[in-house]
Each structure stands twice: as structure tokens, then as C-alpha cells.
Amino acid sequence: MSDCLFCKIVAGEIPCTKVKEDDDYLAFRDISPQAPTHVLAIPKQHVPSLNEADDDAMLGGLVLFARDVAVEEGLAEDGYRVVLNTMAGAGQTVFHIHAHVLGGRAMGWPPG
Numbered sequence: 001m002s003d004c005l006f007c008k009i010v011a012g013e014i015p016c017t018k019v020k021e022d023d024d025y026l027a028f029r030d031i032s033p034q035a036p037t038h039v040l041a042i043p044k045q046h047v048p049s050l051n052e053a054d055d056d057a058m059l060g061g062l063v064l065f066a067r068d069v070a071v072e073e074g075l076a077e078d079g080y081r082v083v084l085n086t087m088a089g090a091g092q093t094v095f096h097i098h099a100h101v102l103g104g105r106a107m108g109w110p111p112g
Contacts, residue, residue: 004046004094004095004096005094005096006040006042006046006094006096006098007046007096009026009028009042010026010042010044016028016029017029019039019069019072019073020041020065020068020069020072022065023044024043024044024045024058024061024065025041025042025043025044025061025062025065026041026042026044027039027040027041027042027065027066027069027101028040030100034100034102035102035103035104035105035107036103036104036105037073037075037080037101037102037103037104038100038101038102039069039073039100039101040098040099040100040101041062041065041066041069041098041099041101042062042096042097042098042099043058043061043062043097045058046096047096047097048095048096048097049086049087049092049095049097050084050086050097051086051087052097053097062097062099063082063099066082066099066101067082069101070082070101070103073101073103075101075103075104078103079103079107080101080102080103081100081101081102081103081107081111082099082100082101082102083099083100083102083111084097084098084099084100085100
């Protein structure tokens with residue numbers, strides 16, 4: 001999608017601090033981190049939000065990719081959070097489905 005920020009990152013048109021990449025997914029550091037570790041994991045395929053997602057394999061792959069990012073970032077033993085914000089009312093600001101991988105500090109509950 002030509003006007004999507006994350007599609008431009010995937011295409012290499014906008015730089016990012018890449019953490020992990022494979023054929024289907026990309027992970028990069030959030031520019032406004034909310035935890036000591038805050039990485040965004042995205043599919044390279046454009047899907048605006050969880051509301052439009054209909055590919056079980058892509059969604060499952062995204063969650064497993066986010067888990068792998070957490071492991072590689074050293075978060076697995078102490079714990080981490082994976083968050084999918086859906087639509088503006090929940091805090092989604094870029095309309096390309098993405099998972100926030102957060103860790104490196106204690107997480108409160110409820111989250112919002």
C-alpha cells in the first residue's frame with residue numbers, strides 16, 4: 001500500500017532499526033518505546049488491522065515471530081507482553097497490523 005508507513009519500511013523507503021527479518025515478517029525497534037525493550041513485529045503483507053485479518057497462517061506466524069523476537073531479545077525467562085492494538089480507540093496509530101513486543105520491566109495489569 002503506497003501510503004502505509006510500515007509498507008514503506010518493508011520496501012526500504014523509510015529506515016528502521018531492524019531486529020529480525022525473514023521472508024514474511026519484519027521486526028524493528030519502536031521509535032517511541034514504552035518499555036526498555038519495545039519492538040514492533042509486522043507481516044510484510046499489508047493488512048490494516050486484526051479486523052481485516054483472515055489468514056490463520058499469517059496471524060499464527062506473526063505471533064510465533066513475535067515470540068522469537070522476545071527470545072532473541074532475552075525476554076523469555078523474565079516475561080514479556082505481546083500486544084495487538086486494533087483501531088484508533090485501542091491505540092492503533094499505524095493501520096498495518098503489528099504486534100508490540102514489550103519487556104525489560106514489570107508490566108502492570110490491567111494494561112490500559
